[in-house]
Amino acid sequence: MTIAIQIIQFILIISILVILHELGHFLPAKYFKTKVEKFYLFFDVKFSLFKKKIGDTEYGIGWLPLGGYVKISGMIDESMDTEQLKQEPQPWEFRSKPAWQRLIIMTGGVIVNFLLAWVIYTMLLFNNGDTYIPSDSLKYGIVVDSIGEQLGLKTGDQILMVDDKQTKKFNEAILDIILGDEVTVRRDGKEITFPLSDEGKETVFATQGKRFLGYRSKAMISKVMPNSVAENAGLLPGDEIIGVNGQNTKYWDEFTAKIGSSVNQKLDISVLRAGKTEHLDLVVPEEGVIGIQLDLTDLSVTDNYSFLAAIPAGYNRTIQVLTDQIRQFKVIFNTKTGAYKQVKGPIGIVEMMPEVWDWTFFWSFMAMFSVWLAFLNILPIPALDGGHVMFLLYEMISGRKPSEKVLETGQIIGFVLLMGLMLLVFGNDIWNIVKRFI
Structure with missing residues (x-):
């Protein structure tokens, strides 16, 4: 049941993010009267789990949960369907639209991801504070x-x-x-x-x-577990532990270290209670835990934030998360740190999900991951949104469109790079699992 909750949380987060990202492309395409042939959650390689055509667009759910896509008429994309491009351009096709409209269509997904994170962080700060x-x-x-x-x-x-x-x-x-x-x-x-x-x-x-x-921190007790060694010894919430066997243990880390090294031993615990020192005896159990929590x-x-104050605070949180993610690349690409070995794919991310449903974690993780998807998608790599944006900016600056051959070649190169990265990430996930049993 635990793993099921983790998987459901992950799939739900990814599904929401993919649908909203693709809507970011779909809506401006429709607004600029560009034909959208497909709108898919997940990839429908060879077959789909569900599909229904409404108007000019086929809506569906694929079986391969690695993202999603919208197929826009007259555009070279990951499908590599170039047959249509051999015909004369039609007014409803992507390639017939002005460059500025195509730029808005291609950046729409990234903009939605960023705005989604901003909205989530704003609402979290408004409802929960920081x-x-x-x-x-x-x-x-x-x-x-x-x-x-x-x-x-x-x-x-x-x-x-x-x-x-x-x-x-x-x-x-x-x-x-x-x-x-x-x-x-x-x-x-x-x-x-x-x-x-x-x-x-x-x-x-x-x-x-x-x-x-x-x-x-000082060893102040906030909670004593029922039927625990601590409760049987007479420890109470509010007690401050100040010594063990006559030796001062001023801090919590000193006390827990002493408990951990005294399994099956009898200890004299000195506590400060209502201004007086009391001595309590206990025997540390085999597991080295006596049943108290730190205050x-x-x-x-x-x-705490009002709604109006939460809006700029949510924006600042979004920018901070984006900045931290960019900074991570410096560490990942430094081979001396070995950080690249810990890059997680879907399997590793599922393991990060809490074992019980936690709405605060759910929305916080969605916001963080939405920023991450925005950042990755805007990278100037062919086959990603950023690759299309790169070619569009070249066209807008130079006044010349890249040839279809250049676009096709770039798409192939980008696709190969992305598949190689996916293999590396999945392999890393699997290897991290295998290492636990070696």
């Missing part, structure tokens, strides 16, 4: 594991800047560190700047960035 942990409120600094130490960071550091840029939110600081070149921290009262090693980033990507960097309410803040 909850985050401010970087400057981490008075106890960060906590890192051995992977974070490979990057040059140390537990207790306070992050000041990454690449001379101050970050407002802690989660943004994490991404900036992964994508950045150098970081400035306050360590033992001194400000130091050091480069972020490619070797450290390689380890971060190899482990998919799990827990290499966190924030340090982080003193760290996180929420910025």
